[in-house]
Amino acid sequence: MELKHILEAALMASGRPLTLDEFGRLFDEAERPNEAELLMALEHMAEEYQWRPMELKKVASGYRLQVREAYSPWISKLFEERPGRYSRAFLETLVIIAYRQPATRGEIEEIRGVAVSSSIIKTILEREWIEVIGHKEVPGRPALFGTTAHFLDYFGLTSLAELPPLKEFIDPLGGESAGVDALLTTMNQPQTAAMADSPHDLNNSHE
Amino acid sequence: MELKHILEAALMASGRPLTLDEFGRLFDEAERPNEAELLMALEHMAEEYQWRPMELKKVASGYRLQVREAYSPWISKLFEERPGRYSRAFLETLVIIAYRQPATRGEIEEIRGVAVSSSIIKTILEREWIEVIGHKEVPGRPALFGTTAHFLDYFGLTSLAELPPLKEFIDPLGGESAGVDALLTTMNQPQTAAMADSPHDLNNSHE
Amino acid sequence: MDDPAVEGRLASEGVHSVLRGSPLAMVMGSPVHDFPDDLYIPPDALEVFLETFEGPLDLLLYLIRRQGFSIVDIPVADITRQYITYIEMMGELKLELAAEYLLMAAILTEIKSRLLLPQPEEASAEEHDPRAELIRRLQEYERFKAAAVEIDMLTRLERDVHEISCDTSQIKTHKVYPDVDMVELLAALKEILKRADRMTHHHIQREPLSVRERMTGILNKLHRLGRLPFSALFDVSEGRAGVVVAFLAILEMSKERIIDILQDEPLGPLEICALMSHEEASSWS
Numbered sequence: 208m209e210l211k212h213i214l215e216a217a218l219m220a221s222g223r224p225l226t227l228d229e230f231g232r233l234f235d236e237a238e239r240p241n242e243a244e245l246l247m248a249l250e251h252m253a254e255e256y257q258w259r260p261m262e263l264k265k266v267a268s269g270y271r272l273q274v275r276e277a278y279s280p281w282i283s284k285l286f287e288e289r290p291g292r293y294s295r296a297f298l299e300t301l302v303i304i305a306y307r308q309p310a311t312r313g314e315i316e317e318i319r320g321v322a323v324s325s326s327i328i329k330t331i332l333e334r335e336w337i338e339v340i341g342h343k344e345v346p347g348r349p350a351l352f353g354t355t356a357h358f359l360d361y362f363g364l365t366s367l368a369e370l371p372p373l374k375e376f377i378d379p380l381g382g383e384s385a386g387v388d389a390l391l392t393t394m395n396q397p398q399t400a401a402m403a404d405s406p407h408d409l410n411n412s413h414e
Numbered sequence: 415m416e417l418k419h420i421l422e423a424a425l426m427a428s429g430r431p432l433t434l435d436e437f438g439r440l441f442d443e444a445e446r447p448n449e450a451e452l453l454m455a456l457e458h459m460a461e462e463y464q465w466r467p468m469e470l471k472k473v474a475s476g477y478r479l480q481v482r483e484a485y486s487p488w489i490s491k492l493f494e495e496r497p498g499r500y501s502r503a504f505l506e507t508l509v510i511i512a513y514r515q516p517a518t519r520g521e522i523e524e525i526r527g528v529a530v531s532s533s534i535i536k537t538i539l540e541r542e543w544i545e546v547i548g549h550k551e552v553p554g555r556p557a558l559f560g561t562t563a564h565f566l567d568y569f570g571l572t573s574l575a576e577l578p579p580l581k582e583f584i585d586p587l588g589g590e591s592a593g594v595d596a597l598l599t600t601m602n603q604p605q606t607a608a609m610a611d612s613p614h615d616l617n618n619s620h621e
Numbered sequence: 622m623d624d625p626a627v628e629g630r631l632a633s634e635g636v637h638s639v640l641r642g643s644p645l646a647m648v649m650g651s652p653v654h655d656f657p658d659d660l661y662i663p664p665d666a667l668e669v670f671l672e673t674f675e676g677p678l679d680l681l682l683y684l685i686r687r688q689g690f691s692i693v694d695i696p697v698a699d700i701t702r703q704y705i706t707y708i709e710m711m712g713e714l715k716l717e718l719a720a721e722y723l724l725m726a727a728i729l730t731e732i733k734s735r736l737l738l739p740q741p742e743e744a745s746a747e748e749h750d751p752r753a754e755l756i757r758r759l760q761e762y763e764r765f766k767a768a769a770v771e772i773d774m775l776t777r778l779e780r781d782v783h784e785i786s787c788d789t790s791q792i793k794t795h796k797v798y799p800d801v802d803m804v805e806l807l808a809a810l811k812e813i814l815k816r817a818d819r820m821t822h823h824h825i826q827r828e829p830l831s832v833r834e835r836m837t838g839i840l841n842k843l844h845r846l847g848r849l850p851f852s853a854l855f856d857v858s859e860g861r862a863g864v865v866v867a868f869l870a871i872l873e874m875s876k877e878r879i880i881d882i883l884q885d886e887p888l889g890p891l892e893i894c895a896l897m898s899h900e901e902a903s904s905w906s
Contacts, residue, residue: 212467215466216488216489216783219481219787220481221492222787225492233489233491260419260420260422261426272788274423274426274787275791276791278427282423282789283792284440285440293801298801298805299813301806302806302810303813308836308837318813319816340844341879344878344896351879353836353837354837361801362806366834368831368834371807426785427787429785429786429787468785471782478784478785479785480782480785486783493779502675502766502769505769506766509768525761525765527725527758527762528676528677529721568777568778568779569775569776570777577768577772580768
């Protein structure tokens, strides 16, 4: 049995890095190769692997065999999970941040009327659709979330102003609706003035 | 990138058996090799491995790469525990389920003539070698156990048909073996009829 | 003789001779005095003996095979005697015997006594052989016992061969995310507003989006560049509306305690800074 083959077999079977010491301990004391012999065998192994899809790599915790990066396009398919669908809580949280940014988790919860789980915020952060853009100077210093350029890109927008105005959603609910009315009247006037040039002015059109 | 190298990388990366179907799904549809091409590549891979410490093995749930048995004296030193030592009670319970499936615990006890300990059934279930595949419609609705693909994989088999056939012991002193046959057939035990010498038919019914 | 080794031998022979008082069994007409050689263990280790067997069928099978008998030819009287000798011995040694062993003793005794009864002539001998059921069970058990030995000899993962796995940390995986349509997002918004309508105490502050967007923009800039002069937050090329939006954003953030407006000396230039460091901001997760 060739030494390099024994070492190769051990690396394959262990699935983790092995140290020179661990390689040595594969053998009974009488047959134990010395360090120089082990290193030589590893070198031969590395050479042989030059043309193979794996490579021998020295890492902090020893030597390991790793699949070459070049095989990522195929191998990554092994690890891909079928994407599911986002929950309603996810979509609501995202849309509130989009329209109400910068928004804290507390503010999102107030609007949704239910708690927002950390995992949802984390999932949106992971997708890089929102980011923490600061902290509100109130007790607890909650994070302020805002949407990213990624978010705009994904939805094909050049700016948040291209999001449909809230009004479009409120009108169908009926003008007599007290809740929506309250929402609309809380808007402060200076901002309405500032929006005069915007084609998507939320306030102007509400009469 | 050579096809056989991609398949090799996938097997190395997955650490579990892969089916032809799974190999195919590594590729985008446009570049997906057909079954014949995949088989050819696997054959080349197996040839290359002839002089290496690994071998390509077909088992129940696909193709797997394994370290050759000849290397186990060294490899076993990698692992603290000496695996794969099972008591006779464990093995007898397992084979009764394998050959007699679906089998209830009562049926196993009937054959062995002693109670089957819960811990043995639990261990085999935990190893995922057997699973509950239903319940027998008799009082108490006992669980019916059957073996899994995992069980076959573990023993390097592709199907139950590959299990060693159940031996018929010919008694040298019994000049009346014809009498025994008659005896067995008059006993009108459905199980006796079902227990063919080879487990081929079991395979059909389980799959 | 004071040789302790001899004494020891005598002592163990003494134990033997107690057992030898009557034959353990009569096998094919000759008395058997000893435990079979390959199984002999000192009586105080009978527990080990018991553990050697997987149950009464296993023990019975051993006794039959050991004497070279055939299962179908099982001499019930002899085997019963042997079996019961073993069982009694274990009982005397206060070993806990599984109930199955005692049950088997009863079955054997019953078969033995039925064999002694005259058989009715008209019945087929085979069908009414009281041994039939026992023979069937012994044969069946023997098959599985052998199969257990065979399966143990199969090449097996973990013991004989080892599954291979390599490190995959170099493999770049791109996570596949669910698709979201703008329509879905807006439907979610509609839901929120509908609910808000039912609960008037939840009010959505509805600053124009452009102000909100500018707030985010200014905050990002402050985090990137730190403290900035007030004027740096305006871009005249945006025109009057743009400047007003920026101004409103600054006022709103000041009100919300997100930024601070600083003036080092009276009538000096205004400077704007975020109320938290960027490190803090990015440490959120």
